Amino acid sequence: MDKNCVNPHHGTEPESPIQPAAIATSCGPLADIPIAQQIPLPPPFDQLDDEPAATPLSDEARLRYESDLDGTIAVNIPRPETKLEEAELVQSFLSGMKKLFEEENNWIFLQPLIISAEYCAKCQTCSDACHIYEESGESEIYRPSFRSEIFRRIYHKYIKGEAEWVHGEIDLNWKAIARLIELSYRCNLCRRCAQTCPLGVDNALLAREIRKIASQEMGITVKELHEAGSVLQQKVGSSTGMNDLVVKDNFEFIDEDTTERTGITVESPFDKVGADILLIHNAGEIMAWPENPGAFSLLFNAAGLSWTLSSELAAYDSINYGVWYDDVQFARTAMLHMQAAKNLGVKKIVLGECGHAHKALTVIADRVLAGDLNIPRESGMTVLLDIVRSGKIKFDKSRNDFPVTMHDPCNMVRLMGIVSPQREIIKAVVPEERFREMEPHGVENYCCGGGSGFAIMSGHNFDEWRHRFSGRRKFRQVLETFKDEPMDKEHPKYVCAPCSNCKGQLRDIIKHYDAWEKAGIGYGGLVELMVNAMVDVEPGYIDWEWH
């Protein structure tokens, strides 16, 4: 045991919670939450004893990587071999933190950052808004203000040189920094907590800023987001590894399959110069849920839209993982998307069913675009609603005669205010009595649990952590929404999630709990429901068993 650290216990929760200063001084993991401490789910998953057991980290992982936070690893930070190396990393972190507060290095977020760094009243109003904190049985380290408070204390003491009696005790060592970086990946960046803050303090922003220090200054990143994510996308065109030839091949397959399933010939145009619309899908859809881009193609063609896909680098994959951890990577990917649109001479970019791509290109990139790259971007939701309103496609609601609920992707809803178009579409394609809202929903929704990159992060036992903590509230909501339905496979129920990442998370948690087999809970996108209800296509577009 490290002689310089003290036993974290800190008392036994919940009587005497761990203090923020313990991030630098405690030994071993700061939290170890048994399943028994969690709130049971609704039936038929209400027996904590029946929940899948938690898998401990392997000895190899614990020896090789920093793992003293909570028994899992998201970031794979190698343990430094010498004290000198540790000291250099501490200095690098401080250097990065200093840059966060400099205009030239962080004009991008300077004002929101300073508000959140200076004005927290420490009232803990944010805590109850956080699904991770609540589902962990109120474990202190997952309190949204816990990491923010550590960030603020370091900032005030080591960057501004202010007194501890004013801002709180904190020591700085490598252990604290490694834990803080790891802790920044225990937040979905859903900003539900920011919504409740009376002062406008944004814990999610601070989590993202910590990720930025790690990535932009220290070169510490999550492999799935960086090397296998944004870098791969910028290198070959997609984080899935698809290059331009493969994506065209895949679309040939998608067109054939959609044609076969619907009885309508579908062709997805590529690189059509002068088209009105450049449609960009999350490439995860192309690989994992081909019925989604297939449905888009069918609907756009049936509505007579002038549209195209692009095979240019990154322009067939709307993902922009930089939005979760790195401003430079974010800007580079956004530029590739916009350059492709410019080269095709389209009038607008339309984004398929991907929440973070919506927010990245429509909202955040808005103030990094100028001149001929400043081409309008629009949500697929409003375009689809326009198709519905146009009356060009006839729908038969009775084809969707099963219970349906809507999951609101945070990026599209809370962070963009796109709430009603998808609901109006649902009204047009699902019998009214079959649709029910989750509570809460709309801008007060809960994250699916896969937000901020978690849906694609599964190293070590991180996927289990995701299911047990970040995804549990959404699963609870789904079960509560369908509680009056027979919970078996013979009565399928549809969770409509118009977002690729959310679908990935739903897929994983449904599998984790075997919820299709045990309760008949399925999931899918919005366009699948639309095509399933189209009068002109053969019935049965939704394939329940496939997922």
Added chain:
Amino acid sequence: MEVDPIHVLPYIAAYVALSVFVVAVATRIYVFARMPMHVRWELYPVAHEGKKASYGGSYLEEFEWWKKPRTKSLAGEIKVMGPEILFLKALKEHNRRMWARSFPFHFGLYLIIGCTAFLFLSAILSAIWPAFAGSRSDVVLQYALTVCGGCGLVSGLIGALGLLGRRLTSRDLRGFTTPADIFNLVFFIVAFGVALVHFATVDRDFLRVGSFVENLVRFQLVALPADGGGYTILGISVILLSLLLAYIPLTHMSHFVGKYFAYHAVRWNDEPNLPGSGLEASVDDLLSQPVGWAAPHIRNSGERKTWAEVATENPAASDGK
């Protein structure tokens, strides 16, 4: 007239405190206002979105939104900010236990500010229009300021005591509470407590305070008379409240400044960057700033590049060739 420095201390404290408060608050506002444009980071509901604000919708729900006329509802913003400022609506909705303490504290502060404003109004009107003193309007004003002052001190004191109690006993708050947080609340309790004692024991109609403010406005540093302790309490009270007034904007308690920008410059800042707009020109300026980040993938060693250069190069692709 010979002026005893000890007896004019309350006047000096009041002048200095007012000056510090105004300068410090103005500086904070200036610093925030001159910060560079940041990327959009709005959070819905956005209050000025008109009817859509009721469910959190935005103009992005419109087909080809950039072709539609965009309206911003000032009334919508006022409708949200009014209850938020006056009644701490967000805290009431999301943290009722804290609100039960914070609301009387803040509402007490507003009443005290109202009382102070009425005192100054009365003094200024009396100075420039002697007939105002003792007029019916003046009497109404005196009633108003007495009610505001008395209720404000009681409410503020109860709130501050409640907040201190919660901060010391709540499991949720203890680990985040610093000595300065305790000091700040104790400071309020002492300052309000002394003022309340003065009000309750010797100045229930705020006449002595009114005379003091009149002297303050007229720059007449008339020594507070020795009357067996009553004016001594007033002097101590003025000094304490002055110190508090000067202290607040130097701390995070000046969150009223941050809150304005948090709402108007961040949460509700949904202004789109339309081609040819002023925003677009600002984008060009900001992209020309140098980048100082050091991680290897930034490729920023050697001569520092601008944000525009870093954003438009693609080292991942060039490495692969």
